[in-house]
Amino acid sequence: MMERFKTYLKKYFSDGPKIESIIVIGLTISLVVISLIIFNMIKTITISVDGSDKKVTTFGGTYKEILDNNGIKLGSKDKVKPSLDSRVKDKGKLLITRAVLIEVKVDGKKLDIKSAEHNVENMLRAEKIQLSNLDKVYPSKNYAIKKGLKVVVTRVKTKDIKEITNIGYDIVIKNDSEVESGAKKVLQEGQNGEKQTITRIIYEDGKEVSRKVISEIVKKEPVQKIVAVGTLNSDYTFSRGGNLSYAKFLQMKATAYTADYESTGKGPGHPDFGITASGTVARRNSGSYSSVAVDPRVIPLGTKLYIEGYGYAIAEDTGGAIKGNRVDLFFNSASEANNWGVQWINVYVMD
Known part of the structure; x- marks a missing residue:
């Protein structure tokens, strides 16, 4: 098209241009240049809100300007990708995830929370609800966030109790033909031993739910009691x-x-x-x-x-x-x- 336009100009001016024609030609050139500039400035992007796509044509700027120009408002917990201050790129895509209302029970409280996080774990982190390695979360941490979801956080703690208990001694009976039948004689007194037991108690939200012996160590062995029983004929x-x-x-x-x-x-x-x-x-x-x-x-x-x-x-x-x-x-x-x-x-x- 440009080559044809150049050929036309040479031919026209070789015949002797007129002032009116020159003005018309100048305006035409200006319109063509402006059209080219405008054409290059126009960008088409996709705005996706919770998976629903919408095509938008814009002259550029930032994604925030596009949302403002199209009357799309964001909540305080809504998530946007890329960031709102990013420059618009042709054929780009703006992802908007609307925050939904969920319920979280934790530390004896019931919290109504709006969240646009991907899963339960990210939601708890965003809300600064810290978890220990023992704490339980229902549903699981990788469960997807959806409207009306109810999340329960159970605080789990353990306590180890150390106890010293007696180990009973055995009684050994030995027959003795030098002792009268039925008579008994203690040859060695018995002594209790000692055992150290460590019991782990598990609490959920402050209430004991189980206890289990996790260690038993014999500190002192018991001593047998030895009794002689007479077998001598009476x-x-x-x-x-x-x-x-x-x-x-x-x-x-x-x-x-x-x-x-x-x-x-x-x-x-x-x-x-x-x-x-x-x-x-x-x-x-x-x-x-x-x-x-x-x-x-x-x-x-x-x-x-x-x-x-x-x-x-x-x-x-x-x-x-x-x-x-x-x-x-x-x-x-x-x-x-x-x-x-x-x-x-x-x-x-x-x-």
Whole structure:
């Protein structure tokens, strides 16, 4: 077109231009230049509001000017991309995301919030609602923001409690043939051990929801209690046959005494001559129960006994020299007492 215009001018002026023609030509050239300038200034862009597109023709400027010229208003939480102060480019696209109303429950409060963020996580960050690694968010952080969405933030905290508790000891029973049947003897006292337990308590919004033991450390091992249980037969077999049932037996030092002055310090004329500490008459009866002197702290008075080599007896008397595991056997005569002498014997305490 320009080449044809140049050819026309050469031809026209070669024939001799007229003033009117020159003016017309000048105006024509000006209009062409202005049209070209205007054509180059016009830009067409797309304005997208929540996914709905609209074509807009403009002479340029910033995106803010375009919105103002087209009566498009923005809310304080609406998001725009690119920024409003960016220069308009031909065939460009302005993305507008309108903020929608959502509800957020957090820290005991219900907040009505407008947000144009992409997802829940970005919304919480934009609203400066901080989360710990343990806090729970419903729906999930990557859930898309939409109108009417309800978001719940649950604050989660933990607390560790350290406790020292006892570890009970075991009781070990051992049979002992040297201990009377049914009798028990503690060979070793038991001792409790110690255990350190760490329990983790989980709280949600200040309320306990669970607790779990996360660590157990034995600080001190328990010590077993060892008890010997007697298995010795409690039936005594006489040399002539027959059995004797007894509760326990003692190995004792046995001496002998009579009712005379040498043994008791009392003569026949003394009112207590021949009388035991129990108030009975001292007697020696080989076919029944005889009197013996004991230490009441070891064998209580009135206890029935069977004494090897002596026979049945009753603990009826005491004596100044009869202390501990000693027994003094009553005989009717000094010769019998002397014949006995001093012996270590088994004394069976009858049931």
